[in-house]
Amino acid sequence: MMYNLKPPRAFLLIGLLTLMSLIFGACGGAPATQAPTEAPTETPTETPTEAPTEAPAAAPTEAPTEAPAAAPTEAPTEAAAATPSALEGVTWQVTGYRNLEGKPAAPEGKAIMTFQNGQLTGNSGCNGFFASYSVDGAQLTIEPGGSTVMACDEVTMAREQAILANLGEVASYVVEEGQLNLFDADGVVLLSLTAQVAPTLDGVVWQATNINNGREAVIGVIEDAAITAVFAGDGSLSGSAGCNNYITSYTVEGDKLTIGMAATTMMFCAEPEGVMEQEAAYLAALGTVASYSIQDNVLELRTADGALAARFVVATDSVVVGPEAASADPDPVAEDATGEPVALAAAASTVPGGRVTAPLGVNIRVGPGTQYPIVGIAPLGATGEIIGRSADGQWWVASVPTAPNGQGWVAAAYIEATNAENVPVLPAPPLPQVTAAIQEGVPYQVPQNVILFSASRVLREGNRAYDLEDIYAVQATPGAQAEMVVNNAMQPALSPDRAVLAFYSQQSDKLGVGGYDVNTGRRLRFSRFIEDSQPRWSPTGDRIVFASNRQGDRRWRIYITPAVDKENPNDMNYVELDFGKDPDWHPSQELLILKGCDPTGNNCGLYTMGTDGSNRTQFTNVASDSLPRWFPDGSAVVFMSEGRDGNWELYRANVADGSVTRLTNDPAPDGLP
Known part of the structure; x- marks a missing residue:
């Protein structure tokens, strides 16, 4: 079937400068409920809770998936209506919206809004706006009001027009774990917003x-x-x-x-x-x-x-260093360290100073943490001037003329400090960013005998930290170092001929299933819906199967699409098969395995199904069985499950007789085969 998007109707703009006082809304909100221990997942920490599968409400806790970070929560229903208090009294910042062409996009500027006592106020990137709204359970109706009439650049104005137009189409909403999603009458996500955490005076x-x-x-x-x-x-x-x-x-x-x-x-x-x-x-x-x-x-x-x-x-370029960056762990110099000795600025007797006490010397870094590069080594007994400290007191800042900004950071555990009671707290520099191996327009050869996986990293902007997912490649040998291959992406899937790397893209302008032609470095798009995820290749490399909860009921479905670039919106054709998620393609047959339930929402577990949607057959009968993967010869399936033994473990199920064998046995969650 073919899916086409159309832009929503325009939101009424009225210049009412006298109502600018309505723009400012309250910040804050109720704290989130403590979540239970999570299974292993590739979903970033700040990702909204994944939409449920077709399992009934009484089914055991759903297994983690590799759902995209931008995937919205489940659409509201009468049985699970949101409360106005969750919507109101919070300053919401737009993190995603449908542009005027109906395509998902992420704002480059800041757009915020606040719902309070039937009045919606905010700023859409250039102009302040106001409107009225009414809430009935999970249903939300927004009546256009007015806006200031300042002129900004064309990109900002187009983004603003789209955001305001989306507000006029809103029919329902969901608030979950600090994430607000606004839906149209068909259940399509129009706007995704995140609750702003108001900074406190300290710690910033x-x-x-x-x-x-x-x-x-x-x-x-x-x-x-x-x-x-x-x-x-x-x-x-x-x-x-x-x-x-x-x-x-x-x-x-x-x-x-x-x-x-x-x-x-x-x-x-x-x-x-x-x-x-x-x-x-x-x-x-x-x-x-x-x-x-x-x-x-x-x-x-x-x-x-x-x-x-x-x-x-x-500040957007510095942080007050927290425990995760200003590590309290010692930073010893390795016996085989090759760092060059660093000259420290001499300290007068009346100014703060320090002496190195570590037998092997101390590492001088460009920032307060072991994630920062080493400038050199100060040997045992070296003395120098202390000009600052980290907020937690675990790192001193020494005057090092050869270091960036003349500042070198050393672990306080290895320094005997004098006159340092009143040294100032200095902001930490941004954490170093790693460059991905695959760059757009540059050919890349995927090494042989590598394991592709995704892992999270912390990106800091000001006093905020974000968990991002990146794809890495590591040689299948002990002690090998992983190389970042693609940034802002997860769920890697290499085509059988090793020519195309498909993945779920978290890049703001390319959300959904995408990839790279590694021979040319050309960036590819295989879908245009932010909800599309979990790509897997056909044995011949001509098609991709994936899962999505793009439709209005937010239920997960299985789709197959030709493995061709879809830069042209008219090429957005997808064959919808049936309900389910976590698909994997048999290595040699037109056969899929997936997580799902029967048509009534019962008998959940793993199912096999033809690539035309026929012959859906139950393979396992435990609802938490998830993320199945075929053995290379198709003789068995490995999957993860919590409900079998009370902990997330890996299992093998033989195709011939259906027998299941537990593969792992560790108190920590095991998964993501």
């Missing part, structure tokens, strides 16, 4: 955008003279004043904030012009602060009479 790197110059004027911060502020949990405030680092103390009581006199380093900066005057004005402004507020990730510090002292936003 704040970057100043405006300061009071002390002459009754609020001015912008000079370019290339960034001012930062880090409010630590121990009551210290530190950062960069534009030229010098500073440290002081602060106290908070409600929204009242008092900041002490700052101590600074004593550098003089000639450039950029005016930086020293700006620094003096900023430090003076800190002394006048009497209160603070945080709204939409903006921190404002105000004086006792309400004047603005300074305004900050959350």
